[in-house]
Amino acid sequence: MRIRAGRSRRKGEPHSAALERPRTRARTCSQDASDHIKRLVVEVGNRASAWRDAAVDAELAFAWWQSANQADRSHAAAAYLAAIEREETAANEYSKALEACCTTGP
Numbered sequence: 001m002r003i004r005a006g007r008s009r010r011k012g013e014p015h016s017a018a019l020e021r022p023r024t025r026a027r028t029c030s031q032d033a034s035d036h037i038k039r040l041v042v043e044v045g046n047r048a049s050a051w052r053d054a055a056v057d058a059e060l061a062f063a064w065w066q067s068a069n070q071a072d073r074s075h076a077a078a079a080y081l082a083a084i085e086r087e088e089t090a091a092n093e094y095s096k097a098l099e100a101c102c103t104t105g106p
Contacts, residue, residue: 040101054090058083074101 029037061076061083068076 014040037101037104040104042096044094044097046099047090047097049086051094054083054087058087 058080061080065073065076065080
């Protein structure tokens, strides 16, 4: 059984020519729309960075909690719980920014 892609190859035509996609016109959008999309993409990057930073802070707070002596243990636990809440908030903000970016078109 032979599977054919798109269209069959003509005699003397290279193999890659049969698999090429037809060329489409490039999409154009206004400068305002382009600037808006760029801002959304930058915002997604900033939110992702903030989430990574918050996750690192939570990891460090957890390590402190694990290694804390008895006197510092309650402070370390409180710091860890606060860091986890900040990480969750940052993750939600990243998710919202990503959703806004993905649903916006030119």
